[in-house]
Amino acid sequence: MKCKKTDSAVIGYLFKTLSPDASDRMEKHLTSCDECSTRLNRFKHTQKLLNEITCPEPPDTLARDVLNSIAAQPENRQKAAPDIPLPDYIEALCKTAGSEQMRVYHFLTKHLGVKKGEAAFDEYLQEQMQLQFTTETGAIISYENLINSATGERSVHKIEGQTKCSTVENCSFPALAEEIGLGTNPCETICRRQIMLMEKTHSVEIKCLKHRTHEKGGCEFLIKPKNGHS
Amino acid sequence: MKQQTYNDEQLMTMVKLTGDHAAFEQLVNRHQKPLFGYLCRFTGDRYAAADLFQETCMRIYQARTTFNQEFPFSSWTYRIATNACLDMRKKKSYALEKATDDEIINRHGSAHDTPEDVLLTEIKAQRVQELLNELTEKFRAVLLLKHYEDLSIKDIAAVLNIPEGTVKSRLHKGIKQLTVLAEKRSFNDEM
Numbered sequence: 447m448k449c450k451k452t453d454s455a456v457i458g459y460l461f462k463t464l465s466p467d468a469s470d471r472m473e474k475h476l477t478s479c480d481e482c483s484t485r486l487n488r489f490k491h492t493q494k495l496l497n498e499i500t501c502p503e504p505p506d507t508l509a510r511d512v513l514n515s516i517a518a519q520p521e522n523r524q525k526a527a528p529d530i531p532l533p534d535y536i537e538a539l540c541k542t543a544g545s546e547q548m549r550v551y552h553f554l555t556k557h558l559g560v561k562k563g564e565a566a567f568d569e570y571l572q573e574q575m576q577l578q579f580t581t582e583t584g585a586i587i588s589y590e591n592l593i594n595s596a597t598g599e600r601s602v603h604k605i606e607g608q609t610k611c612s613t614v615e616n617c618s619f620p621a622l623a624e625e626i627g628l629g630t631n632p633c634e635t636i637c638r639r640q641i642m643l644m645e646k647t648h649s650v651e652i653k654c655l656k657h658r659t660h661e662k663g664g665c666e667f668l669i670k671p672k673n674g675h676s
Numbered sequence: 677m678k679q680q681t682y683n684d685e686q687l688m689t690m691v692k693l694t695g696d697h698a699a700f701e702q703l704v705n706r707h708q709k710p711l712f713g714y715l716c717r718f719t720g721d722r723y724a725a726a727d728l729f730q731e732t733c734m735r736i737y738q739a740r741t742t743f744n745q746e747f748p749f750s751s752w753t754y755r756i757a758t759n760a761c762l763d764m765r766k767k768k769s770y771a772l773e774k775a776t777d778d779e780i781i782n783r784h785g786s787a788h789d790t791p792e793d794v795l796l797t798e799i800k801a802q803r804v805q806e807l808l809n810e811l812t813e814k815f816r817a818v819l820l821l822k823h824y825e826d827l828s829i830k831d832i833a834a835v836l837n838i839p840e841g842t843v844k845s846r847l848h849k850g851i852k853q854l855t856v857l858a859e860k861r862s863f864n865d866e867m
Contacts, residue, residue, distance in 0.1 A: 453848065453852060454844070454845075454848045457847065457848045457851055457852070458844065458848070460851075461822060461823075461847060461851075463829050463844060463847070488855055488859075489851055489852075489855055491855070491858070492851055492854050492855040492858055493823065493851070495804050495807070495854075495858055496804065496808075496819075496823050496824075496854075498797075498800045498801050498804045499717055499801050499804050499805050499808070500797070500798075500801050501712070501713040501716045501717065501722075502716065502722050503709070504708050504709060504712040504726075504729070505726060508708060508712065508726060508729060508730075509701075509704045509705055509708050511730065512704060512729065512730050512733045512734075513697070513700070513701050513704060513733075515730065515734070516697070516700070516733065516734060516737050517697060551689055551693065551745075552686075552689070552745065555745060555746075560744055560745075560746065
């Protein structure tokens with residue numbers, strides 16, 4: 447007697463693409479149907495044949511060659527780091543800047559969907575790009591340069607010797623800042639608005655907390671008045 | 677200090693946002709083995725696979741701003757790799773690689789194998805690869821992604837941008853065609 451089960455059902459069973467119920471039914475059916483068992487064995491043989499194909503290891507230089515050709519393209523070339531030492535606190539900020547952006551991006555696209563989230567992220571970036579930080583020498587470094595520093599471009603030579611700081615007074619993303627922990631992250635609150643004012647009168651010591659107590663990463667700022675200031 | 681590790685999607689987001697070469701390097705190193713394996717099996721030619729690997733990585737980097745973090749990075753990679761294979765196929769056909777005996781022994785031999793064992797294994801592998809190459813690319817892609825990469829039907833549908841029902845249908849037709857081809861060449865009796 448010819449079995450009514452199709453090849454597709456047998457193949458689905460073999461490749462585990464059936465629902466759990468259908469798979470159980472097929473398993474029971476196979477114990478009593480010689481025709482389906484024979485079909486299953488045919489396809490199993492073929493599946494075994496596929497295991498005969500072995501692949502060579504990738505050539506040792508494959509990944510390196512690929513990365514070199516990408517880096518060699520003019521539009522992908524990153525600027526070489528100039529030999530200008532960064533102040534310690536800027537270095538510490540650089541280490542967290544990239545991951546901060548990423549958290550914001552993930553948060554926005556997760557909650558607003560990709561399209562709206564990316565638009566909001568652009569807005570957020572625009573806001574950040576306006577931010578500027580004062581260095582120990584009194585020079586101004588823009589957030590954009592800070593991020594470039596964090597991502598390897600280190601275009602610190604663009605620091606301009608301005609004397610006046612500009613900052614964003616009103617954060618557009620208070621809920622965001624709170625949810626992702628930036629609201630309580632000194633890296634956010636201090637770096638953005640206060641450090642540039644404080645550093646002239648206070649000493650600022652930065653500790654990276656990424657791998658100790660601060661789950662979301664970031665920096666701890668130990669701020670003490672400098673001599674002559676209270 | 678222990679270095680922080682990011683998952684693929686986080687790394688690709690860094691690449692998307694900043695063009696970060698170091699993050700991209702991590703991704704390439706993580707994925708080069710499975711991706712190269714997929715391309716080797718798809719083409720049956722490791723030299724073509726190396727070219728396609730390069731092409732795939734280039735395309736990923738160039739398309740970085742379109743990366744959607746809700747789509748797994750590996751699925752996105754397989755999609756780009758499959759498209760690269762199909763595009764190359766349009767330009768030129770990749771031939772099954774014919775390696776010399778020495779190359780085969782160096783590539784597959786282990787300390788316990790005699791040169792004859794190694795050659796026999798390679799000949800079998802080459803014959804199965806020939807069978808695989810007889811399938812149309814749409815069947816081959818589904819079969820490779822399911823059998824070797826162990827992707828779910830849903831993930832394969834996302835990679836190839838086709839409905840799940842079509843994935844199942846191609847998988848079934850592909851394995852049936854391969855079975856018929858193998859039986860015609862008395863493969864199943866030998867192994």
